[in-house]
Amino acid sequence: MADTQTQNLTERVSKLRLQSLNAVESLSSERAELLTDFYQKKLGIMSVPVLRAMSFAWLLEHKRIAIYDGELIVGEKGDSPKAAPSFPELCCHTLEDLDILNTRSLTSFKVSPATRKAYQEKVIPFWQGKSIRDLLFAEMTPEWKDAYDAGIFTEFMEQRAPGHTVLDDKIYHHGMLDFQQKINASLAKLDYLDDPEAYDKQEELKAMYITAGALIRFAERYSALALELAHQESDPTRKSELEKIAEVCTHIPAHAPRNLQEALQYYWFVHLGVTTELNTWDSYCPGRLDQHLLPFYEKGLADGTLTRDTAKELLCCFWIKFNNQPAPPKVGVTAAESGTYTDFAQINVGGLRADGSDGVNEVSYLLLDVIEEMRLLQPSSSIQVSRKNPDRFIKRAAKIIRTGFGQPSIFNADLIAQELMRAGKTLVDARCGGSSGCVEVGAFGKENYNLTGYFNLPKVLELTLHNGYDPRTGKQLGPQTGEVAKFTDFDQLFNAFEKQMLYFVDIKVRGNQVIERLYANYMPAPFLSLLTDDCISSGKDYHNGGARYNTSYIQGVGIGSIADALAAIKTHVYEQQTFKMDDLLKMLDANFEGHERARQLLLNRTPKYGNDDDAADALMVRVFESYFNAVDGRRNTKGGEYHINMLPTTCHIYFGSVTGALPDGRFAGKPLSEGVSPVQGADQHGPTAVARSVAKMDQVRTGGTLLNQKFTPQVLDSEEGLNGLVQLVRGYFNLDGHHIQFNVVDAETLKAAQTNPEQYRSLIVRVAGYSDYFCDLSKQLQDEIITRTAYDGF
């Protein structure tokens, strides 16, 4: 399947690509050991930012470096491709964790005996009980812990640092030496007389200065290595390539890049820097790569140093670098929440330019070629579609989508600009922003926007139905909001639900506020800070309100499931009085055992969200509004606000596993609906009806929503099929939909892959805000994807 797309690649790229695909994911103890050395040897009295900056410099100075045969873009985060470093200062793996990682059947990480030994003798003795994770759990209240254990919400920062952010165009105009100058200017302006924080700012700025120098030194190490290899190289072509690499690594990142190779290599060093400093969520992303690279591409074509093909080859080499970096291996909870190697780096293509004009250019199409031909999980890719972009652009992407690899996903650039402006960004910052990770939006290069955790909406309904009691954990988790059997109308029930929701949002936000301060105080990120406006001018860290904008998101999960559950109650308990509430509760507690006929009635004789049926969709809107009101506009500790978005990653599986039977007929433990998509299989009237249902949510007030659609390959076989897809996207976006993505693979193929995984290793499917190998997914998630409604034969 992959061969047809990848046959155009150059020999060099094919080889590197295959190496990347065949490399086995492993856990590297290098970073953990170096960091332990640093903390053991260097610990003296110094400010926390400077300490972190010096540890960063230490890591970059001492980590092993290598340039692999044929590479044009150099540098790895681990000590070899697909070797994932660990971050014991944030969360320290136990030996048991290592053994699980080494042996589990899905998304395993090889742990060599040497790595295990290093952990046993060096890393664990030093870090055990002293990581941010340990501190974080110690600081949480019993209510928080109970709700967390019950699966009412999750916590993103318990083993990964906030990141969720994207670079803008600053590195293409400024070298690290320029950043150091800016830092000096900012230091010079500090007002020690009137600003009580002047000293803290001085330390933060000093820390940024140190990290900028560390990155320059890191590149110089690569430059020296390239020269050394060039001396040994007998092949004249490779020799000159190595000399070129040496030259590139001398010029950048100290200075602004002069050509395409320098631009890509500069970004890559920055990427390695950010993801070495901390294990930032969603790794790090270059943002609008097509717009950033266009000047270098045009200049190269004009002065004859570049052709479309050589540019493409460089980009392919760049792509492979992303694919070599698996997500940091987790600790504790094994594969329950999110089992994937994908680290959520996303390349944005298209959209708007700063002046509001059409952002699609020649490099956009070049990148789409690369995406199609490389066919790699990482980096993930998305197109940002504005009404100003041509249909040709969407259609080009649709041709990739129909090859069934789940990429690129499609975003509404015009709506994103509106979302960002509603959340307080300037017009230009909004236009230059976009989506990252799964679907969340931010002002690129200027915002700290964090996903802080998923929030299980149907679970809160389950608690409401039990007067605040959780049948699974056997605990009274929420307030007593009344015996629902005594309620006389639907509004009473809904009011009780709102009270429960508010109660748990309060708990979640309280936890978040503390966690934000933990990172601000103990884990500043001076390198990420120097890349994020306005940390340098404010003298504040990324984690401490230094960014121009600061958003904390809480992601609602299961809106489809709760809409259908409420529709079932409203219809059958209060309107048609098919059941008494007591009887319905008994059925739910029995997980419908002995009540199959009633369950079928709930499934098939109830308005369902996703069919453009206002009866059900209005309940979705009502829950959305309540959730919005419970979260939006609360203040975080960084001078910014809380907003919501509606995305699940794979959390709808985990949340489903802790949620009992629901009134829509869903059995206990089964997955919840994902994103803003309807309950799997509940949408019976095609994709336009789904789009209209979903668009009843006022998505402009979110920071991103996720809509999955599944098509069988036959639908997209023809020109009509492709145009239909393009126009479906246009129609949904005209209705202010935020995002839509397509899985193009038939259920038969998926079932066959489940039975014979060895024959379908290369089968890639869209999971949530990212693609993954189908055979790497848990059985539950595989089943869930199979049951998402597929459209065919219209």
Place this chain on the structure above:
Amino acid sequence: MSETGMIFDIKKYAINDGPGIRTTVFFQGCPLACQWCHNPESQANKPVLMYRANRCVLCGACVEVCPQHAITLDGFSSTDRSLCNTCGVCAETCYNGARELSGYQVSVDEVMSEVLRDTPFYEGSGGGVTFSGGEPLLQHRFLLELLRACREHELPTVVDTSGFAAWEVLNSLREYIELFLFDLKIMDDERHIQYTGVSNRLILSNLRQLAEAGSAITVRIPLIPGINDDEENLRASGEFIRSLPNICGVELMGYHDLAAAKYEALGLEYQLKQVSAHGKDQLLRSVKIFEHLCLQVKIS
């Protein structure tokens, strides 16, 4: 109270029933009985009962509610169709959808409120509403009201027809229809009667008159292996089409046997059981025949 009619389905995101994204309204009832018909439930002028055994959980609810006592449970739920008066009570009680009544009465307003929902998708894609069936011309008063309502809402309309209706009917609807999808099955009248149950004379003359009157037409030919896919029939079809003005193109619709399950659900025998779909080469050979006649042709 607006005009009412009987339909059996409204399908959204129809991308093969005319240009753009469309909503297709399927009319109940057809004067033809083509052996390959892929909507056999639409042939009768009244609702019909469909039973899909694979959805049946053998709960027996239908047996209890049937006023005619026409249902027995014996490994599957079996209906004595001679007793059944399609009252639909069994379908109502069958939550799993094993029993369904196809065909229901709707008003023009009801249809319009449904088709108008997808307006955002018609605009931009150049789509609109398609009336299909069954045979929409069979309920021409209902159809006329729907077409007028579409005109009022500026929704472009397509009518998918067998062409088997009085010319006066076609002529009266013509001005409201942007595009006809006109089915052409078999040129030889005897064979046409044999396989569809009616003569093709009226159909051919309607097609000619419609074309000459200036209506835009796409001719659709279902390619049924062994029945109308011979070179002689295709060439004769092509030559006939070439002699007409205003033909937008020819669509060859490949045969598939996806409807076989529907025949089973209706308790009918599917007569084309032995027929298997064309390979790509055979389809391309058919395309060539039309291309030789300088006709714009595509496969759908």
